[in-house]
């Protein structure tokens with residue numbers, strides 16, 4: 001069997017069979033707005049190749065566009081070939097091998113208030129008050145109780161961990177989970193605005209206060225800070 005090559009005029013939608021001979025994706029490179037991607041893959045016969053994809057906004061789907069490469073002896077060779085033949089690829093960002101579909105940045109839902117709520121409640125625990133921590137712990141226990149299989153376990157979790165014996169926790173949670181988490185977010189960020197870690201490229205919130213790679217556009221700023229330090 002021969003690997004199919006996608007030419008410039010061949011724009012096939014996803015799951016048209018191009019990937020049939022592909023054993024696994026080894027590497028993925030994306031451009032800055034993630035509307036183009038190159039997947040370096042290992043083929044079933046042990047050779048390597050690359051596929052160049054373009055996002056079709058109206059179809060909401062990836063299409064293969066030229067050039068493509070196949071029958072390379074290693075993933076490195078395929079990557080090198082992709083970088084020499086795909087115009088944007090040498091400036092592209094290497095991301096984790098990404099099974100389709102990875103969506104373009106503009107298509108990814110980004111609701112900053114809820115991103116910040118998750119960020120603070122997960123990664124800013126040291127900056128919380130005892131009551132804020134106790135409230136989140138109680139919410140965690142309630143969620144765990146709701147998932148438990150038996151009434152006995154559920155009741156035990158609720159009795160021991162849900163904060164029901166602590167009037168301050170009960171009062172803090174009285175307006176509901178969402179309101180409590182948002183209040184924690186607002187209070188922590190008001191007192192510690194320095195905790196907000198934004199991507200220097202797309203300005204969105206990074207995964208953690210110390211992250212140096214963007215979870216949204218994949219921009220990596222480890223080296224920028226090293227350069228700034230001289």
Ligand SMILES: [Zn+2]
Nearest residue numbers: 199202214217
């Ligand atoms: Zn970014």
